[in-house]
Amino acid sequence: MPMRESTIEPSSQGEVSRLLSDPVKVAPRDRLSILADNLLLRLIEEHRCDRVFFLLRELSPGSGTDHEISIVSAFAADRSKIDTPDYFIDTHYLVEIGGHDGCQFLPGGVEGTTRPLLTCSFPLALGTRGIFLLEFAPGETKVSQEETDLLCAFLEVVLEPLRDSFTISTLSHRVVELEGQLDGIEGLLEDRELELGGLRSVIEVEGFVSEDVTCYHDFLTRSSSVQEVLNDVDRLKNTDLSVLIQGETGTGKELLARAMHFGGNRSQMPFEVVSCGSLAPNLVESELFGYRKGAFSGADEDRPGIFERSDGGTIYLDEVGDMPIEMQQKLLRSLQEGVIRPIGSSENVRVNVRVIASTRHDLTRLIAAKTFREDLYYRLSGFTIEVPPLRDRREDVPLLLNHFLEKANEEQEAQKRFSESAQRELYQYNWPGNAQELQNVVTRAVLTSPRRVIARKVILPLLRSPGDEGLHGIGLTRDGEELVLRVPATDSFNDIVSEVERLVLVTALYRNRGNKSRVTKQLGIPRQTLYNKLDRYAIEEDEYS
Incomplete structure (x- = not known):
């Protein structure tokens, strides 16, 4: 069969980068399908086939030996995406094909298919194999060794990116599943009016009694x-x-x-x-x-x-x-x-x-x-x-929290309360907007929470204050409306910028309790960038724990 000269250099990492189509901008759960789309379109350019597929051969749930086939991506010769094939190859035949490493040509007319196939099967992860499948027009009796070698060289270039993308997509889907399970558990706990861990609320633990509280013309305090x-x-x-x-x-x-x-x-x-x-x-x-x-x-x-x-x-x-x-x-x-x-x-x-x-x-x-x-x-x-500001009288936070919660529940005809982790988050926050900000956060939380127990994840977005107030914390002091950051005296602009950047990272890590995924989301930086900067500034865990 006539062949065009390949445009792929097997050893070219730049080619792999182009095939990935800048996956940093792609949602993690979609990374494998996006990469597969790009690879199949390239295969259509390199091989004169009618259809091209990327398949997964995986162990069936609950089975240690049976396998099932799923289609990740498929395209026709005109580069149109195939969502549901009008006909397909026998699944048992595909399971058998996927069990063999390497590339092979299968002429039409054998069991399971009526069309010639060029296949390439390889391991992706434990229990999962990937299959590139190129389907040719009926009557094609063979392909050249050059074409088979080309597909093998292609696989050599893209195998590691495929494995990485498969792992990322699989873990992302698993995270979504776990989040759904967690929501279900929270719902059950809410229905039974329980808290995670069976712990009492911060307000109850503090043990407030009426004689501890001064109420002067609606101004409440224990300070x-x-x-x-x-x-x-x-x-x-x-x-x-x-x-x-x-x-x-x-x-x-x-x-x-x-x-x-x-x-x-x-x-x-x-x-x-x-x-x-x-x-x-x-x-x-x-x-x-x-x-x-x-x-x-x-x-x-x-x-x-x-x-x-x-x-x-x-x-x-x-x-x-x-x-x-x-x-x-x-x-x-x-x-x-x-x-x-x-x-x-x-x-x-x-x-x-x-x-x-x-x-x-x-x-x-x-x-x-x-x-x-x-x-x-x-x-x-x-x-x-x-x-005095609210951060200097933290004993008032649980008191005001309870007061504003009762008020918000009454206004919205609700019966909501905060989870222990949410209360702890509210107690530890610095409240640059003081009692007014606390009241606003409580009111919005009661309004937006889909459940009677207001979870910490509902609270966190409400605490990210606009502008530089979000940086209020370790190493920062406030003078009126000004945030004052003290850095070592230096003539070097780069040293000052580095000191500020280091403080931003430590503050974000402290604010998110060392959770690096939340830090990258808050700061809007890639995870690898965060790790690079942690190494660069020698930031140790005891600085933010």
């Missing part, structure tokens, strides 16, 4: 440092002293301000919140001080501002550090003199308001940067309260 804060709030509630509450985002600054107002002698008067960071600079003055009819186009009637509406009550300046510098002078005057002047008015209006301000910033730094007035700072900070 001695927060109890001191609440004692300050209680002492200040009936005074007119200006208060500045400092703390990270989500620590409950507004909740403390409300407790101070509604627990004090102004509780029957208005409580107005001013979000200083969300006000447009050109609207701040009208929002705070109001305006009179005709003051500008569209001012069709008098409109009192927040200060007038809050007369006798409390104004809460949320994130006062974000207030435009040009407005700070007018605010200072109003606080000093107790009067405001609405836009378009020639007369002052006297107001009696108490001001409570909050900030996540270090205002002394803003003063040094000339973005916040020093005199306004001293006017606002008649008394300063520091709210």
Whole structure:
């Protein structure tokens, strides 16, 4: 039979790489079928056959001697994929063919087939053999030795990639099966209201009792440092002293301000919140001080501002550090003199308001940067309260977790709870968004969990905070909204980058408890890259365990 010259170099690893078609981008469970497709298309180019197959000969389940044949991939001469062959070779004949190593030509008309075949059988794994099968047109009586040698050379090049792909695909399918079995087990445990290992929840183990908990106007805590804060709030509630509450985002600054107002002698008067960071600079003055009819186009009637509406009550300046510098002078005057002047008015209006301000910033730094007035700072900070972050009062995490879980269950009419491993994950997390982030995570977990027992795998994606907050952990400190990474002093850019990269890896390994598969998924890097970097930076297990 006429032959074209082969384009395959048996010893060429570059050719193998092209045949693999960049399998890194292929899902592991599909790797064998994708590779088989590429190989069969190449065989069609090299041999003038009608059909070409890649088959697996495997031991039947539960049998030590019987075998079965499965089709991994098949193509016709026109390169069209064959999903279901309209006719096929006798299975028993294929089992016999697959039991012999090497390549052989089988003329048509023998038992089991009516068409000439060129086959190549080889071991893939224990109990499994692969078979390349080339089917020729009826009447073909022989193939040249060159063609048989070509198929053998082809097998020599692709055998190892085939074995690797078979192993990866098989293990991937097994992982999916095990995950399905695990889901089934979790379902059974849920139905019987059991936990894996029969262990009690973290909250139960902690043994909280009512006298351990301080509840002050919906602010819950077991922390001695927060109890001191609440004692300050209680002492200040009936005074007119200006208060500045400092703390990270989500620590409950507004909740403390409300407790101070509604627990004090102004509780029957208005409580107005001013979000200083969300006000447009050109609207701040009208929002705070109001305006009179005709003051500008569209001012069709008098409109009192927040200060007038809050007369006798409390104004809460949320994130006062974000207030435009040009407005700070007018605010200072109003606080000093107790009067405001609405836009378009020639007369002052006297107001009696108490001001409570909050900030996540270090205002002394803003003063040094000339973005916040020093005199306004001293006017606002008649008394300063520091709210500790949640990571510094971990004893509050189980308490708040239980509180937010009850609230979420009530809102969503559910009866869900966290598995022990999920609770432990929540307890160990650093909570850069503090109590607000904890509440958000609990609410989303209750909403998205398909089961009554919320598993750790439901929690993990919710804890991967956006941006650099996800790196908060070992070797990182937080100053307000800034993440501070301390690296050795050096003049080398590469040394600094390497130190950062090493810390990212150690943090990810610590965060995932040394599970390298999760680390590669989180960081979006190939597994081999992770191993290379672990070797490069000499990262030992005791650094993240």
